[in-house]
Amino acid sequence: MSYGLFRGEEHIYTYEYKHIAEKQARSLGSDFYVRELTFDEYYKRMKEIYVEGKYK
Numbered sequence: 001m002s003y004g005l006f007r008g009e010e011h012i013y014t015y016e017y018k019h020i021a022e023k024q025a026r027s028l029g030s031d032f033y034v035r036e037l038t039f040d041e042y043y044k045r046m047k048e049i050y051v052e053g054k055y056k
Contacts, residue, residue, distance in 0.1 A: 004037045004045075014045060 003021040005013045008031070015021035018034065025032040037045070 002037045002042050003034050004041065006033055006035065007031050011041075011045060014042070 001018075003015045003018045004011050005015065005021055005025055005028075012032070013021075013024075014037065015024070015034075018036075021034040025034050
Protein backbone atom coordinates (compact mmCIF):
# COMPACT_ATOMS: atom_id res chain seq x y z
CA MET A 1 0.00 0.00 0.00
CA SER A 2 0.94 3.62 -0.43
CA TYR A 3 0.20 6.54 1.82
CA GLY A 4 -0.40 10.11 0.84
CA LEU A 5 0.64 13.24 2.71
CA PHE A 6 -2.12 15.82 2.39
CA ARG A 7 -2.78 19.43 3.31
CA GLY A 8 -6.50 19.98 3.01
CA GLU A 9 -7.47 18.33 -0.27
CA GLU A 10 -4.02 18.81 -1.83
CA HIS A 11 -1.92 15.68 -2.24
CA ILE A 12 1.63 16.71 -1.35
CA TYR A 13 3.69 13.52 -1.49
CA THR A 14 3.40 9.72 -1.67
CA TYR A 15 5.15 7.36 0.74
CA GLU A 16 5.46 3.58 0.74
CA TYR A 17 5.55 3.31 4.55
CA LYS A 18 2.91 4.72 6.87
CA HIS A 19 5.27 5.40 9.80
CA ILE A 20 7.51 7.57 7.61
CA ALA A 21 4.54 9.52 6.25
CA GLU A 22 3.19 10.10 9.77
CA LYS A 23 6.58 11.27 11.02
CA GLN A 24 6.80 13.77 8.16
CA ALA A 25 3.26 15.02 8.81
CA ARG A 26 4.03 15.56 12.51
CA SER A 27 7.16 17.53 11.67
CA LEU A 28 5.28 19.79 9.22
CA GLY A 29 2.47 20.74 11.58
CA SER A 30 -1.20 20.25 12.25
CA ASP A 31 -2.32 21.23 8.73
CA PHE A 32 -0.91 17.97 7.35
CA TYR A 33 -2.36 14.48 7.61
CA VAL A 34 -1.76 11.00 6.21
CA ARG A 35 -4.18 8.54 4.69
CA GLU A 36 -3.95 5.36 2.67
CA LEU A 37 -4.26 5.91 -1.08
CA THR A 38 -6.67 3.87 -3.13
CA PHE A 39 -5.31 2.19 -6.23
CA ASP A 40 -7.08 4.75 -8.43
CA GLU A 41 -5.59 7.69 -6.51
CA TYR A 42 -2.11 6.16 -6.69
CA TYR A 43 -2.40 5.40 -10.40
CA LYS A 44 -3.68 8.92 -11.17
CA ARG A 45 -0.80 10.51 -9.23
CA MET A 46 1.86 8.38 -10.92
CA LYS A 47 0.34 9.17 -14.32
CA GLU A 48 0.49 12.91 -13.55
CA ILE A 49 4.12 12.66 -12.52
CA TYR A 50 5.56 10.31 -15.11
CA VAL A 51 3.34 10.77 -18.18
CA GLU A 52 2.08 14.34 -17.98
CA GLY A 53 5.13 15.81 -16.23
CA LYS A 54 3.11 17.56 -13.51
CA TYR A 55 5.44 16.85 -10.60
CA LYS A 56 5.23 19.58 -7.95
